[in-house]
Amino acid sequence: MKEARVQLKVPLAPRPGMQGSEENLIQDAEKDRLNPEKKRGTPLQIAKVQIVMGSKQETAHAKRGGLSTEELKQEATEHINIPLIELDAFRKVKRRRMRAFGHRHRWGRHPGRWQPAVAVSALLVLAICIPVILVWPRAGEQVKSTPASTGVNAGTGLQSPNPVPAVPVSYPEPKVRVYLSATGTTLELPLETYVTGVVAAEMPAEFELEALKAQAIAARTFIVRRLAANDTSGVPSGTADVTDTISHQVFIPPDQVKADWTRLGKAKEWEKLQQAVRKSRDAVMTYQGRAITASFFSTSNGYTENAEDVWGNVVPYLKSVASPWDKQLAPGFEETITMKRSEILQKMNLDAIPVSADKNGSWIKVLSTTKGHRIKEMQIAGETFSGPEVRKRLGLRSSQFNWRTTGDEVQITTYGYGHGVGMSQWGANGMAQEGHTATEILKHYYTGISFGQASKMLASKQGK
Incomplete structure (x- = not known):
């Protein structure tokens, strides 16, 4: 907004001593007129020059009219030339204007010192705001989330490809050929059905569910090891994978078990047996990526045995461990x-x-x-x-x-009862009664083992 300029007519009376400097004032005015580049005087000086010049003109005119000096002074006082004076900074008006438009001195007496800092700050603000404005979603657009970088390039500033969600891979269920010693025939059935028949024959159905699950995993591991190695030793015909005797694992066909137990009023035990197999489905014990020799027996004497003390060969996961539960629970201890x-x-x-x-x-x-x-x-x-x-x-x-x-x-x-190597069945039931899980039971009796997936381990064999 342009500044308002105030014009006031102020009568200026001559002061004592003014006449003595009239010559100098006129000369200065003439110099200013001839030298426009020279800095102009203040408005008061300009007014004085105009007054002096006006008085000179009046004196000269009076002399031409024959007036005396006193008469000329009186006439000059009555008819004084009133010059136009421009006041650029009339204080009261300027203060009201500053209050009206909020103008204040914010930077102290030396504003020039703050200008570089203000300029740098403004640049920084623009550098931050402009990218935000560019990426800010427009009206109606949905904000897309960007997944955190993962993999070997995470944290290095390099972009990694978005990880592909893992899709569970399903493998076909392996088949087991069982030699039935009573009839001399071979029965082929799915792996989980075979495990159900083994658990029914090898462990009392009255045992705790976690003990039954541990037995199911041990039985499954035993047969998976034989299948992976194409081991048919001890089978009379050589056309089966395993027999139904204590030479391998005792087995009863599940259909026969279901019929017998239903007739004996053990429907709940049958359901618990199926639950144990279902909840441990496809799980096997491994050591260094291979299925272990999952030997088990009925009752310990308070300890299990090292494999070398019974079979002569050192097996790293078949080590002697304490089993104090057998003495308290097993009727044939x-x-x-x-x-x-x-x-x-x-x-x-x-x-x-x-x-x-x-x-x-x-x-x-x-x-x-x-x-x-x-x-x-x-x-x-x-x-x-x-x-x-x-x-x-x-x-x-x-x-x-x-x-x-x-x-x-x-x-x-x-x-005790049995060879003593591996898992004690009565000991497993004792641990289950104390609240231990099937995994904890197996890790106690088999030292340093891990767990794997039976169908995955046998996928290549089943595909041949």
């Missing part, structure tokens, strides 16, 4: 049988007891024990045998036993 000395010698393929051993009464003695507190080696009638060998020949429930001789009879007391 301790058992005593009586045998004749002649019967023992016959079963051990011994002719007779040496006289020296018979006189000392130590014809049976233990030489060493295993980490699982079972008999590792013992001597009978002067001959040395392993604990598992004696158990097998004499038909004992466990290789941990003691004896007492009375005349011609020997009373043998065993502790």
Whole structure:
């Protein structure tokens, strides 16, 4: 807005001493007129010049009219020339205008010092705002979210391709060929159906659900290992993968199990068995990417065995661990049988007891024990045998036993039931009663194992 200019007519009376400087004022005015480049005087000086010049003209005119000096002064006072004075900065008006338009000095006495800082700040604000304005969604547009960068380039500033959602891959269910020893025929059925028949034959249905699930995973792992290796050892015909006996895993056809259990009023047990297999579906135990030898047995003596103490081969995941639950739960934890000395010698393929051993009464003695507190080696009638060998020949429930001789009879007391390697079934039930899951049970009895997918491991074999 342009400034308003105020024009006032102010009568200026001559002051004492003004006449003495009239000549100088006129000369200065003439210089200013001749030198326009020179800075103009103040409005008051201009007014003085105009007054002096007017007075000179009046004096000269009066002299031409024959007037005296006093008369000229009086006439000059009455008819003084009133010049036009422009006041550019009339203070009161300017203050009102400043208040009306909000003009204030914001930058102190030296505004020039702040100008570079203001300019830099303005540039920074523009640099931030312009990109935001460019990418700001227009009316009616939807805001598209950008997924966070993942992968090896995350955090490096390089753009990575958007990750493709993983699509679950399904594999065909493997088939199992079972040799039925009762009929000499081979039955082919899906893997999960086979596992159902094994769990029904190998573990009491009254056991806890988590124990049944652990048994299902162990049974599935056992057969998957054989299928992956094309192992048909121990099968009479050679056209099946496994038998239905204790040589591999005891198996009962599920249709037969369902009919028998329904007739016996065990429909709930049948449903729980199916639930255990369904909830553990396709899961197997692995070690270094391969299915393990998932051996199991009925009852421990309080500990499991190292594989090398029973089978002679070191297996890293079949190590001796404590199993204290068996003694509290298993009804056949301790058992005593009586045998004749002649019967023992016959079963051990011994002719007779040496006289020296018979006189000392130590014809049976233990030489060493295993980490699982079972008999590792013992001597009978002067001959040395392993604990598992004696158990097998004499038909004992466990290789941990003691004896007492009375005349011609020997009373043998065993502790636990089974070879002792791998998972104890009664121990698994005890852990399940304490609230342990199937995964925790299996990781306790099989050292350092992981879990895999049976159908995936056998996909290449099934496709051939």
